[in-house]
Amino acid sequence: xxxxxxxxxxxxxxxxxxxxxxxxxxxxxxxxxxxxxxxxxxxxxxxxxxxxxxxxxxxxxxxxxxxxxxxxxxxxxxxxxxxxxxxxxxxxxxxxxxxxxxxxxxxxxxxxxxxxxxxxxxxxxxxxxxxxxxxxxxxxxxxxxxxxxxxxxxxxxxxxxxxxxxxxxxxxxxxxxxxxxxxxxxxxxxxxxxxxxxxxxxxxxxxxxxxxxxxxxxxxxxxxxxxxxxxxxxxxxxxxxxxxxxxxxxxxxxxxxxxxxxxxxxxxxxxxxxxxxxxxxxxxxxxxxxxxxxxxxxxxxxxxxxxxxxxxxxxxxxxxxxxxxxxxxxxxxxxxxxxxxxxxxxxxxxxxxxxxxxxxxxxxxxxxxxxxxxxxxxxxxxxxxxxxxxxxxxxxxxxxxxxxxxxxxxxxxxxxxxxxxxx
Numbered sequence: 001x002x003x004x005x006x007x008x009x010x011x012x013x014x015x016x017x018x019x020x021x022x023x024x025x026x027x028x029x030x031x032x033x034x035x036x037x038x039x040x041x042x043x044x045x046x047x048x049x050x051x052x053x054x055x056x057x058x059x060x061x062x063x064x065x066x067x068x069x070x071x072x073x074x075x076x077x078x079x080x081x082x083x084x085x086x087x088x089x090x091x092x093x094x095x096x097x098x099x100x101x102x103x104x105x106x107x108x109x110x111x112x113x114x115x116x117x118x119x120x121x122x123x124x125x126x127x128x129x130x131x132x133x134x135x136x137x138x139x140x141x142x143x144x145x146x147x148x149x150x151x152x153x154x155x156x157x158x159x160x161x162x163x164x165x166x167x168x169x170x171x172x173x174x175x176x177x178x179x180x181x182x183x184x185x186x187x188x189x190x191x192x193x194x195x196x197x198x199x200x201x202x203x204x205x206x207x208x209x210x211x212x213x214x215x216x217x218x219x220x221x222x223x224x225x226x227x228x229x230x231x232x233x234x235x236x237x238x239x240x241x242x243x244x245x246x247x248x249x250x251x252x253x254x255x256x257x258x259x260x261x262x263x264x265x266x267x268x269x270x271x272x273x274x275x276x277x278x279x280x281x282x283x284x285x286x287x288x289x290x291x292x293x294x295x296x297x298x299x300x301x302x303x304x305x306x307x308x309x310x311x312x313x314x315x316x317x318x319x320x321x322x323x324x325x326x327x328x329x330x331x332x333x334x335x336x337x338x339x340x341x342x343x344x345x346x347x348x349x350x351x352x353x354x355x356x357x358x359x360x361x362x363x364x365x366x367x368x369x370x371x372x373x374x375x376x377x378x379x380x381x382x383x384x385x386x387x388x389x390x391x392x393x394x395x396x397x398x399x400x401x402x403x404x405x406x407x408x409x410x411x412x413x414x415x416x417x418x419x420x421x422x423x
Contacts, residue, residue, distance in 0.1 A: 003219055009202055010191045011045065017189075017206040018160040020079045025050045026158075028072035030092045031084035032064045032401050033057055050075045054125055060117025061396045065092040067118070067126065070103055073140060074133065078156040082163040084401050086174035089164065091392055093182045096151070100144040106130075108137035150184040162188050167211060168280040169297065170404040173318070193280065195262040198253030201278065212279045214272050220253035227265060241268050241276045248284070286406045290323050290336035291378055293368045297406050303365045304340075307358040311350070317343040318391035320417060322408050324379070330418060337379035341386050341417050348385075349423045355383045390420040 015022045022045065029051040036057060055067040069092045072078065083089035096103065106113055110132035112123055143154045152159055162183055167175045167190040175188060193201035193213035198220040201213030215222065217238055224240075224247035226233045233248075241247065249264045263285040266278040286297035300321065308314055319342040324331035331339060340358065359381040363370035372378040395404060397416055408414055 003199065006192065006199055006202060006216075006219070013191070013202075013204055013206060014080075014161075014163070014189070018079070020158070021160055022048065023079055024048070025075065026078055027051075027080040027082055028068070028075060028078055029056065029082050030065055030068050030072070030088050031056055031082070032061045032088060033084075034059055034061070034064075034400065048080075050078075052126060052129055054122055058117055058119070058122065061401075062091070062095070062392070063115055063117030066095045066099070066103075066115070067112075068092065069095060070106060070112075071129075073103060073107060073155065074130075074136065076136060076139070076156065077158050079158055079160050080163055081152065081156070081159060081161075084165050085403065086164050086167055086171040086178065087395055087404055088401065089162070089183075090174040090178060091395065093148075093151075093178070094392065096144070096182075097148055100140060104137040104140045104144075107140060108132060108134045149181055151182045153185050159186060161206070162186050164188055164190055165192055166190065166403060169283050170286070170406055172298075173301065173316070177317075193278070195249055195264045196251045196253065196260045198251050200249075200251070204272070210279065212269050212277050215276050215278060217275065220251055223250040223252075223259065224248065224266075225250060238276060239274075243268050243270055246281055283403075288321055288323065288338060288407060290325065290338070291372050293366065293372055293378070295362070295366055295369065299365065300362075300406070303361045304358060306365075307361045310357055311347060311354055313346040315345040317345055317388075318404075319343070320391075320394075320404075320406055320408050322414060322417075324382075326409065326414060327418070331382070335377060335379035338381045340381060340383045341390075341421070342383065343386050343388060343391055350383065350385065356380070358383055384421045385423040386417065386420040387422045390417065393420075 011022065020026070024047050027048040027050065029049055033056045051068050051071050055071060056064050058064040058067070065088060072081065102113060110130045112127050112130065114123070140155065143151060164175070167188055179188070187207065189203070189206040190211040191203050192199055200220055200222060201215045203211050203213050205212065215238060222238060223235045225235055227246040227248060235250065246265055246267045249262045249266055251260050251262055252258050263283055265281040265284060267281050268276050269279050270277045282296045282298055288295040288300060304316070304319065308316055319340060322339045322341070324337045324339055327339060331337070362381065363373055369378065394413060394416055397413060408417065
């Protein structure tokens with residue numbers, strides 16, 4: 001559980017940077033917590049929230065986010081929109097894009113429509129909180145008819161900030177997409193850093209675009225493995241960190257989790273009153289490697305974005321990678337290679353030349369990968385397009401609110417993504 005001082009510190013930082021952010025019932029929450037409600041970032045002040053806790057506890061992720069969105073739409077004077085993950089905000093706003101006529105009808109009538117994943121008992125409980133609001137419904141229809149760029153500030157003119165509990169790693173793709181479209185003109189604030197289920201740091205600088213976190217010594221016991229190229233690393237403690245260096249994170253925070261290798265790599269960006277300030281760099285579990293070449297998640301994404309710029313009209317919605325050895329006969333008889341599954345907007349198909357461009361970019365960006373490709377010990381990358389909505393279903397299939405994996409290993413998820421290929 002989160003230390004009380006963490007949420008109190010968050011509320012102090014948030015209220016100082018955005019003075020109206022602590023107003024009563026002016027924060028909406030978009031966060032799926034199947035089974036039981038979990039404390040939002042500002043839990044010491046539950047009166048901040050206009051979102052009923054029961055809306056987030058449904059067994060269906062899609063139904064939970066849609067209901068939370070509906071209750072957020074009721075409140076025109078929102079000051080803060082809070083999401084657990086950037087992907088949750090992304091998918092809630094995707095529901096707005098596709099279902100706004102139905103949402104407007106529910107607002108106008110003050111009545112929930114039956115939907116899959118919404119138990120009758122919960123529907124009755126939430127229905128009692130709704131009243132008809134024809135004026136707000138008309139406003140929703142008018143703004144959605146104008147398009148969705150900058151829609152958040154048009155629907156909620158008093159909105160000051162979007163609070164997202166994770167914006168690094170896999171979530172960065174969704175943040176960038178939102179900032180370019182629905183969330184234009186709004187700052188994102190990521191208040192906490194946590195790993196292995198433990199809260200480790202807090203972001204004291206909400207106005208800065210890139211989040212960095214003050215590590216708090218009393219919240220968990222942390223050890224650090226220096227990322228050294230030519231030496232066997234020695235574990236160091238909090239007071240032995242150096243500015244500009246990168247470290248693997250080892251945490252002891254809960255009974256039964258002694259010296260847990262989190263797979264997170266942090267970079268020390270400075271110090272605040274002798275405590276280190278860090279930024280997350282990468283997740284080691286999301287590194288691609290079929291021959292020991294080790295292509296990190298964020299650098300693969302950079303190569304992918306470089307490739308996209310050569311495909312006119314294409315916009316990346318989402319992607320995952322799979323190492324061919326996990327796919328059996330599907331991957332064919334060639335040497336070990338990467339299989340990449342993408343959802344694109346603006347292109348229905350790709351030529352062989354366009355598909356090969358990603359492999360070329362990886363060779364240009366990673367000399368070790370290029371050498372393996374030249375020797376034939378790594379085969380050419382294979383790229384597949386999947387149907388719209390595939391990644392929304394994939395996030396539902398994860399079963400809990402956790403960051404999107406960029407390298408898939410679980411058989412159930414592999415089957416889902418393979419069954420969604422259209423090209």
